[in-house]
Amino acid sequence: MANHQGNKSNILSYEQKLEMVKKHFEDNVPLKDLVEMYKVSYSAARNACINYQTKGPESLRNKTGRTFGWKRAKDAPFSEED
Numbered sequence: 001m002a003n004h005q006g007n008k009s010n011i012l013s014y015e016q017k018l019e020m021v022k023k024h025f026e027d028n029v030p031l032k033d034l035v036e037m038y039k040v041s042y043s044a045a046r047n048a049c050i051n052y053q054t055k056g057p058e059s060l061r062n063k064t065g066r067t068f069g070w071k072r073a074k075d076a077p078f079s080e081e082d
Contacts, residue, residue, distance in 0.1 A: 010039045012048075017060040020045065021052045 012020065020038050023029040024045075029037075034045045051059035
């Protein structure tokens with residue numbers, strides 16, 4: 001679980017979100033318990049469940065283009081690719 005600078009809750013990977021959603025729907029684990037288990041906000045857990053129900057499992061994928069563990073050095077110069 002990644003916790004990017006400025007975020008107080010964890011950012012879950014696709015696999016972790018899918019696991020969380022399946023626990024909710026298949027094992028009937030309440031959202032309140034999932035929030036504590038995965039250390040995410042209630043709205044993040046609820047939105048993941050709603051998106052899974054309405055749009056399917058692909059909706060749980062991160063669409064920001066950022067990868068986990070990626071961090072740019074503050075002193076790093078910009079390259080032509082940036």
